[in-house]
Amino acid sequence: MARINDNYLKLKAGYLFPEIGRRVKEFTNANPDAQVIRLGIGDVTRPLAPAVLKALHDGVDDLGRGDTFHGYGPEQGYEWLIDTIIDKSYKPLGVDLQKSEVFISDGSKCDCANILDIFDLSNKVAICDPVYPVYNDTNVMVGRTGEADDKGYYEGIVYLPCTEENNFTPDLPSEKVDIIYLCYPNNPTGTVASREELKKWVDYARANDAVIFYDAAYEAFITEDDIPHSIYEIEGAKECAIEFRSFSKTAGFTGVRCALTVVPEAVTATTAKGEKVALNKLWNRRQCTKFNGVSYPVQRAAQAVYSDEGWKQTREIIDYYMENARIIREGLSAAGITCYGGVNSPYIWLKTPEGMSSWDFFDKLLKECHVVGTPGSGFGPSGEGYFRLSAFGDRENIETAVSRIKEKWGK
Ligand code: MLT
Numbered sequence: 001m002a003r004i005n006d007n008y009l010k011l012k013a014g015y016l017f018p019e020i021g022r023r024v025k026e027f028t029n030a031n032p033d034a035q036v037i038r039l040g041i042g043d044v045t046r047p048l049a050p051a052v053l054k055a056l057h058d059g060v061d062d063l064g065r066g067d068t069f070h071g072y073g074p075e076q077g078y079e080w081l082i083d084t085i086i087d088k089s090y091k092p093l094g095v096d097l098q099k100s101e102v103f104i105s106d107g108s109k110c111d112c113a114n115i116l117d118i119f120d121l122s123n124k125v126a127i128c129d130p131v132y133p134v135y136n137d138t139n140v141m142v143g144r145t146g147e148a149d150d151k152g153y154y155e156g157i158v159y160l161p162c163t164e165e166n167n168f169t170p171d172l173p174s175e176k177v178d179i180i181y182l183c184y185p186n187n188p189t190g191t192v193a194s195r196e197e198l199k200k201w202v203d204y205a206r207a208n209d210a211v212i213f214y215d216a217a218y219e220a221f222i223t224e225d226d227i228p229h230s231i232y233e234i235e236g237a238k239e240c241a242i243e244f245r246s247f248s249k250t251a252g253f254t255g256v257r258c259a260l261t262v263v264p265e266a267v268t269a270t271t272a273k274g275e276k277v278a279l280n281k282l283w284n285r286r287q288c289t290k291f292n293g294v295s296y297p298v299q300r301a302a303q304a305v306y307s308d309e310g311w312k313q314t315r316e317i318i319d320y321y322m323e324n325a326r327i328i329r330e331g332l333s334a335a336g337i338t339c340y341g342g343v344n345s346p347y348i349w350l351k352t353p354e355g356m357s358s359w360d361f362f363d364k365l366l367k368e369c370h371v372v373g374t375p376g377s378g379f380g381p382s383g384e385g386y387f388r389l390s391a392f393g394d395r396e397n398i399e400t401a402v403s404r405i406k407e408k409w410g411k
Pocket residue numbers: 040041042043109132187
């Protein structure tokens with residue numbers, strides 16, 4: 001008889017967002033007239049920028065003509081997209097990358113998971129708590145952990161608590177780790193890391209031969225000066241960090257699918273015999289074997305994000321979401337609810353009123369205000385007592401949600 005991967009049975013609960021969807025469906029089935037406002041999963045709601053949409057259409061048209069038809073593209077992505085990303089997104093930060101260091105993919109979620117293919121199970125992994133659940137769950141799935149304890153911490157993973165007390169910036173681990181996941185601007189807390197903070201991690205990684213997985217999916221939402229947009233702005237990071245970026249939130253591609261992963265040539269790890277190997281080569285080998293690239297029209301659309309017109313329009317959409325974030329943050333703060341994030345990130349991380357548990361608040365908010373958010377404890381035990389609201393909504397809905405919450409809990 002075929003055998004399953006038993007590690008999947010270690011997973012404590014269903015994946016967070018489907019579980020939220022299930023509860024919301026149950027509620028809307030029972031209350032079909034309720035005007036439910038969804039600020040749970042961070043999913044974009046604004047249409048694609050017109051210049052991006054045009055490029056997508058043009059890309060499709062190209063496929064319909066013999067002279068512009070494209071079959072399989074390079075597994076790593078088309079050079080014209082990679083060149084554009086390097087020029088428009090990294091060079092202005094003072095970061096020089098080679099073409100071979102950038103890999104186009106269909107999503108950061110998949111890349112954050114798939115990157116584990118090239119690492120041995122013996123690596124000690126450090127993960128922030130609370131955290132984007134993909135980092136934790138994929139390590140469980142590949143078999144890097146034991147069972148979870150009562151709180152939900154898996155044996156074998158080093159958790160780095162991010163709480164109000166440490167300003168949501170984790171301390172260095174007390175035991176030596178080999179892989180560190182960092183996400184800034186942070187999902188779920190919406191907070192950012194300063195240059196000094198990131199330097200601390202780069203220095204740690206270099207001193208301990210560790211690799212940093214840096215998830216920068218929300219970098220386009222940074223509004224304050226002098227907050228790093230890329231880990232490679234930190235000296236030495238090109239020797240120890242892999243960076244994930246995405247068009248999902250930046251350009252409304254959650255349904256279109258395009259992302260990129262940077263694996264600098266200088267990042268290495270060792271074989272069982274202790275010989276150093278460049279991770280770039282292994283990731284390239286992995287992608288060539290398991291991935292056939294992102295579709296041609298989608299890559300054309302991604303390239304158009306960086307055209308003058310495309311970027312102006314894309315920025316306007318980002319600004320729209322960030323105005324939503326301001327409305328949520330300021331509205332709820334004025335009502336006496338403690339809020340974090342929402343300045344350099346589309347997420348607002350709030351303390352549940354009256355000390356309610358995260359899921360109790362979720363249920364109450366859904367039943368009494370018809371507003372959906374994400375319970376902080378769904379991101380890890382240190383998220384208990386917190387709640388995440390997403391600013392990816394239509395303005396009217398955002399304003400209505402804020403006034404419903406204020407009416408119920410405002411002081
Ligand atoms: C979130 O809500 O945390 C994100 O939308 C999930 C994702 O990007 O996969």
